[in-house]
Amino acid sequence: MSKQITIIGTGYVGLTTGACMAHLGHQVVCIDTNVEKIAELNSGICPIYEKGLPELIAMGLETESLSFSDTADVNLLQNEFIFLCLPTPQAEDGSAELAAIYEVAENLKVSLSSEAIVVNKSTVPVGTCKAISEIIGREDIDIVSNPEFLREGSAIEDFLKPDRIIIGADTMEASDRVAELYSNLESPIIQVDCASAETVKYATNSFLAMKVSFVNALAAVCEVVGADIDSVAKGLGTDNRVGPKFLQPGPGWGGSCFPKDMQALVRLASDSGYKFELLEAVIDANAQQFKRIASKVEKAVGKPLQGVHVAVLGLTFKAGTDDVRNSPAIAVSQLMSDLGAQLNYYDPLVELLPLGLSDGIVHDSAEKAVTNTEVIVILTEWPEFKDLDWKKFQRIAKAPKIVDARNLLNPRTLRDIGFEYTSLGRK
Incomplete structure (x- = not known):
């Protein structure tokens, strides 16, 4: 069943989420304050390089299931689902900067329709959904964590054919309503509490970064003992407890997620009284x-x-x-x-x-x-x-x-x- 969805933020996650949700049959509007960017999107111009995304945007515009706006019109904010796809850059102390999310939450609290669900897709530390709920301060509004696991270069496939869909909510009713948005997908849906969903995203990226660093160190060992890393990685990766992905040595890990999420998890652990020495290493x-x-x-x-x-x-x-x-x-x-x-x-x-x-x-x-x-x-x-x-x-x-x-x-x-x-x- 088609749902009315508002996406706030048209960055990498917001654009992919909006285009894919429209592709799944929902009515989607994406909001961003960047006037020039919105004008380009409404003209069918995709501002980022991502395989398949320009075609999905064009399809959504043609079928009128996808639109873009540079103003947060009250009517747009009264849709049943409001997705937050906002930047959470790394602060100087390593923590995630949440100012954009909190500012939007403050602006939303008087505009949301009764029984609306605010779905956070931004990568945030544990407790953010609770903080958003406190800012909005309305018992008739549910806050749900629905972290993204999109890899640049294959984001469309990752969204439409995910390994799993994580939904974190404090009520099963809210969780089920968000799960219904993905009813056309065959992937397993894992329904947990908000704190667990928020932790899963940091844990996933941190574990993958750790796996990359491990194989890089293993390659160095191979050089000094006369082994071949390709052969070793193949033997290691065929063990189903390990798996073959992220076992390719390289110059190191990077990108917009791994470094930021690693530092944020270390900081989160430290603030909670645990020194995460493994991730620091x-x-x-x-x-x-x-x-x-x-x-x-x-x-x-x-x-x-x-x-x-x-x-x-x-x-x-x-x-x-x-x-x-x-x-x-x-x-x-x-x-x-x-x-x-x-x-x-x-x-x-x-x-x-x-x-x-x-x-x-x-x-x-x-x-x-x-x-x-x-x-x-x-x-x-x-x-x-x-x-x-x-x-x-x-x-x-x-x-x-x-x-x-x-x-x-x-x-x-x-x-x-x-x-x-x-x-x-x-x-």
Whole structure:
């Protein structure tokens, strides 16, 4: 049965949620204060790079099941479901900044229709739903936690074919009403209390980050004992207690979620009287991984990086997105820059030097970035890098050396071409 839904916030989560809810048959309006952004969306222009999202937005506009507004009209706020999809950036002390959520909650309390449900999709610390309820202060309004588990690059599939749907509510009636929104999906629905739902999101991202740091450390062990990380990861991942995902070594974890959520969980635990030493160690291990990659580059060159021309392939935090926030590629690149390297970048979705990098040149092709450089460093696992003309690159590079920090390329093929090839834990 179609429901009336208002989405507050048209960022990554808000746009995906709105477009997918409309696709599931609901009547959805997305609200944002950014006038230019709303005008673009109403014209069918998607402001972010996400596979399948522009098509869903266009479909929703065409069927009039999806609309966008830059004003929080009272009528729009009287829909049965109000989804909060607002930013919760990391504060200086590591905690989540909740000002945007609390401000919206304050504005909502007089506008909501009786029996409405406020659904929070933003990543927030435990107790936020309770705080929202206290701000709104109405017994006829339920607050529900419905955390998102969207991966950039596959968000549409993650929403429409999720591993599970988490719904946290203090009443089963409210939980069931939110569950009904997903009735067209076949995924299991896990109904819990609000505090548990809020914890699940932080726990999921923190565990996955820990798994990445583990395999990065395991790759380092493989290098010193003569084992092959691909073989070890395969043997490890086929154990159904472990699973094969997130067992690919790389330059470290990053993005808009892992770093922020890890720090927030550490801070939340600390504020509650528990020192989460395990997660603190994982955060430290990730910082060390950045340094380890920079050291591998220096070792591959065979001299200090001062004045060395380096080609960096990849700037986004992973393939399939244009997001460079907290990108390991940027962290490693800045370390190399601090050591005096002259950096030449290429990323298929990055045209300008991102924030976080002090210098370097962003080229519009990998060939231009590689020309006359002394080492090529792969920091993002873009599939197209496999199909580059590596025979030509071997000729145009000043020195045929590769540090593959994503284990993307075939070592034997590159060595046969004439490259000195360095990877993470592979033979």
